[in-house]
Amino acid sequence: MTLSSLISSVPKAELHLHIEGALEPSLMWSLAAKHNITLPYKNVAQIEAAYQFSNLQSFLDIYYAGASVLLDEDDFFALMWSYLCKCKEENIVHTEIMFDPQTHTERGIGYDIFMPGFLRAIDKARQQWGMSVKLILSFLRHLSEQEAFDTLEQAKPYYRYIDAVGLDSSEKGHPPVKFRRVFAQVRRLGFRIVAHAGEEGPADYIWQAIHTLGVDRIDHGVRCLEDPELVALLKKRQIPLTVCPLSNLKLKVINDMRQHSLFALMDKGLLVTVNSDDPTYFGGYLNRNFEALDAALGMNKNQLQALVINSFKASFLSEDEKTHWIKEVNRHFA
Numbered sequence: 001m002t003l004s005s006l007i008s009s010v011p012k013a014e015l016h017l018h019i020e021g022a023l024e025p026s027l028m029w030s031l032a033a034k035h036n037i038t039l040p041y042k043n044v045a046q047i048e049a050a051y052q053f054s055n056l057q058s059f060l061d062i063y064y065a066g067a068s069v070l071l072d073e074d075d076f077f078a079l080m081w082s083y084l085c086k087c088k089e090e091n092i093v094h095t096e097i098m099f100d101p102q103t104h105t106e107r108g109i110g111y112d113i114f115m116p117g118f119l120r121a122i123d124k125a126r127q128q129w130g131m132s133v134k135l136i137l138s139f140l141r142h143l144s145e146q147e148a149f150d151t152l153e154q155a156k157p158y159y160r161y162i163d164a165v166g167l168d169s170s171e172k173g174h175p176p177v178k179f180r181r182v183f184a185q186v187r188r189l190g191f192r193i194v195a196h197a198g199e200e201g202p203a204d205y206i207w208q209a210i211h212t213l214g215v216d217r218i219d220h221g222v223r224c225l226e227d228p229e230l231v232a233l234l235k236k237r238q239i240p241l242t243v244c245p246l247s248n249l250k251l252k253v254i255n256d257m258r259q260h261s262l263f264a265l266m267d268k269g270l271l272v273t274v275n276s277d278d279p280t281y282f283g284g285y286l287n288r289n290f291e292a293l294d295a296a297l298g299m300n301k302n303q304l305q306a307l308v309i310n311s312f313k314a315s316f317l318s319e320d321e322k323t324h325w326i327k328e329v330n331r332h333f334a
Ligand code: HPA
Pocket: 018, 021, 056, 168, 169, 170, 171, 196, 199, 247, 277, 278
């Protein structure tokens, strides 16, 4: 089998995906029409053409504006269902999906609107395809810690549907320590913890995420390479990094995919995974990210196999589920 057909056919997990970043321009357009919302674009092609970013903030501005078309439960169902259909197409059998409650609650759209929409789509994918899905509630770090506390409190009726809590949005100037107390509460509630760190922000933010927040995984984390002691810690504790190659390229964390450090991180013994982050904004779903790495840097079958095994190892699945899927992956490569 060619590498390309292995990439698409192997069962895999995705661990770093923002559901608001999976809003297809065509769905944005039709929801705007449904709700009589005027977008600053004349057609779908213009939406796509607007996705040229110079850094994280220039993306976030467009990403939060795009979410303004999501108003009723059916809209959130359509958004989730569209992504889960892509998972089916790409042989993603398990996905851990981040959602940003504050992007919606700030507009007056409550948990009672978006959660039932998300959960209906997830139930349908579970029943139709046996897909496995976990949800990660993410705090927007440009907002205050008090607002994160309020967001956690408002989620109470839905705690049983949420597996982990994370931290995303504008990284620079909003270090993990800003959220020390709310993540202490998150830990007491028994959720797993993830945080974006070391995407644009310094290696020190990765230290803070580990020591102050007590994360189970780091989202991005590519800037760890600037600190050999940190690399040694990530290796020793096998703290996973959910790396997003096309995102790094589109947000100018790197200038060329040939500069991507993913294989360097693997060679240092780190537990690295490949993910799509915000696929409709960054030019591709998960399989495209593997393809882009191969096209720029070359990937052999052993590297692909290791990355796919890592996607299960680094997940929040049970040990039995991990063992099951790792066996399936190995069978696929045999
Ligand atoms: O890559 C990202 N970084 C920070 N916040 C985000 N929200 C969506 N995608 C991202």
